[in-house]
Amino acid sequence: MSTAAVGADDERELLNTADRISELHPGYRVEIIGGVVTVAPLRDGPHANALTTIMIALFEAGLGGEETEVLQGIGLWLPGGPEDFAVPDLALVDVDFDDHLIEYNCYDPAVFRLVLEVTSSNYASDLRHKVAAYAEAKIPVYVILDRKHERVHVLTEPLGSSYDRHEVCAPGQQAPLPASIGAEVSLDVAELIQAGRAKPRTPDA
Numbered sequence: 001m002s003t004a005a006v007g008a009d010d011e012r013e014l015l016n017t018a019d020r021i022s023e024l025h026p027g028y029r030v031e032i033i034g035g036v037v038t039v040a041p042l043r044d045g046p047h048a049n050a051l052t053t054i055m056i057a058l059f060e061a062g063l064g065g066e067e068t069e070v071l072q073g074i075g076l077w078l079p080g081g082p083e084d085f086a087v088p089d090l091a092l093v094d095v096d097f098d099d100h101l102i103e104y105n106c107y108d109p110a111v112f113r114l115v116l117e118v119t120s121s122n123y124a125s126d127l128r129h130k131v132a133a134y135a136e137a138k139i140p141v142y143v144i145l146d147r148k149h150e151r152v153h154v155l156t157e158p159l160g161s162s163y164d165r166h167e168v169c170a171p172g173q174q175a176p177l178p179a180s181i182g183a184e185v186s187l188d189v190a191e192l193i194q195a196g197r198a199k200p201r202t203p204d205a
Contacts (some may be wrong), residue, residue, distance in 0.1 A: 014083040015104055029073075033125070033133050035081045043089075043120060050118050050145055050196030051090055054187065058092065061183040068113065068182050069093050075106030076115065080136050088115035092181055109137035113181045116143040118196060127153070132161040141181055147196045152189045 017037050018030045029040040055070055064070040074091050078084035085106045092114040093107070100108040115134055117126040126144050134142045135158040142163065144153040152175040155163035169175040171190040 012083070029087050031086045032081065032084050033078065033086060033129050034084065038125065040120065043118075044198065046147075046196045046198050047118050047120055050147070050192055053192055053195040054090060054116060054145070057185060057187055061185040063092060063181070063183050063185070065095075067095055069095055069097065075104065076109055076112060076137065077102040077104075077106035078109070078133050078137050080133055084133070086130065086133060089118050090116040109139060112137075112139050114141040114143065114177070115139050116145070118145045119147050131155065131163065134158070135160065135162050141178060143175075143177070143187075145192050145196060147193070150193045152187060152192060
């Protein structure tokens with residue numbers, strides 16, 4: 001992940017910069033967090049596989065439908081700066097989220113029940129910067145699948161720029177999500193770590 005600090009002479013300068021980067025690097029994830037433009041490269045296959053595994057668990061619990069939607073790559077407008085926004089890997093939102101568009105294809109944080117990140121090379125941002133950003137936005141539940149350290153973090157009860165509760169679950173454990181998201185869900189940590197693990201390459205015969 002790369003970052004670029006940009007001045008604020010033009011109140012839309014950061015968004016314009018994000019647009020230019022998106023045009024130059026299609027498919028890359030561009031965000032503005034704390035007034036800094038960040039760029040994450042294309043995700044790998046195991047990253048996508050882990051997201052699919054998580055989505056299946058949410059759907060099997062009855063989420064997504066009459067009251068909620070389970071979405072990938074939806075923009076979240078952040079209160080930390082005049083142009084801050086994030087694009088979480090996965091989000092659980094109220095079904096009427098489309099009525100709460102703010103700007104730049106990003107939605108009001110009030111409609112987000114849960115956001116989830118699967119770490120890649122940007123794991124430090126997911127574990128630090130985004131914790132503060134999502135807490136300040138009062139996102140009720142933030143889940144991190146940390147592939148590097150093989151852990152699942154479940155953060156709840158946002159308070160200021162942090163979360164009051166932070167549960168860390170290892171393979172062999174279940175990571176329960178609060179019922180406030182709309183259903184009883186427990187994520188199998190070992191299953192998620194396995195889904196997100198790159199298979200070893202075999203040498204050519």
